[in-house]
Amino acid sequence: MQNGDYMVRATALDGRVRAFALNATGVVSELQRRHGTWPAVSAALGRTAMGALLFSAATLKEEDQALTVEVKGGGPAGRILATANGRGEVRGLVGNPQAHADSRNGKLNVAGVVGTGGYLSVTRDLGMRETYQGTVELQSGEIGLDLAYYLTKSEQTPSAVAVGVFVLPDGSVDAAGGYLVQLLPGLDDDEIAEIERRLGSLPHPTSLVKEGVGPEQVLERVFPDGFELLDRYPVRFHCPCSRERFTGGIVSLGETEIRRIIEEEENDTTEVVCHFCNQAYHFTREDMAAILEAAR
The missing domain is CATH 3.90.1280.10 (HSP33 redox switch-like)
Structure with a gap:
């Protein structure tokens, strides 16, 4: 249910790390239902939507501001786009909802439907006359790694991004979640290495959601010595069309x-x-x- 979907925003290590985590199973389920996406496309669109939500939490200051993530990788899914605002609302679209690519090692082949020969762009609409856009070449087509590459390359902020969608055999979405961790100036090498080690030891985001691990508990695993919880708010699918x-x-x-x-x-x-x-x-x-x- 979307009612269980929410985002947390936090800092750790005296504000030298920013962290965001979310459960968005209901959001991605609603996207799948509305667009009739096939499994790999459900994962691609869901990951893009969660990326938009995480980026919005990290960059938008006002509720009526908006951020759009667009992925064009040259794959059979075509253009994938998701727009989120400062209220935690997101919507999305995909060019070909019923694209398919053979699975790899028993897992959904997201890169196969997204493609790897294109770009990822992020556009911020801050309510001013001009929008702000950054674009990077796709690195993997898996979305999460591409989002992290964007932050490192375009925003000069070393970041870890993990987003995942688990789709059942009947095509329905069983779990969707993710997190974003940003390293700010002032961290020493040992602190960075410890954060990277803990991030590397985390299970896949969908495994955490399926185990009942909430966003706060995800951050507890990354920052066992504590963190400051700044905000907790619901996220949901919402389209303002009328x-x-x-x-x-x-x-x-x-x-x-x-x-x-x-x-x-x-x-x-x-x-x-x-x-x-x-x-x-x-x-x-x-x-x-x-x-x-x-x-x-």
């Missing part, structure tokens, strides 16, 4: 384009579908005529 928004979008097309749509529509209604949540909105001929009038 009939009113799509009406405004159609009006913005202009009179000529709206007239063309009306003339070419063979049915009595025009259907518009949100790519993020697959919600369909229907506009009758009378609705379209009113929209056309508003566009004049």
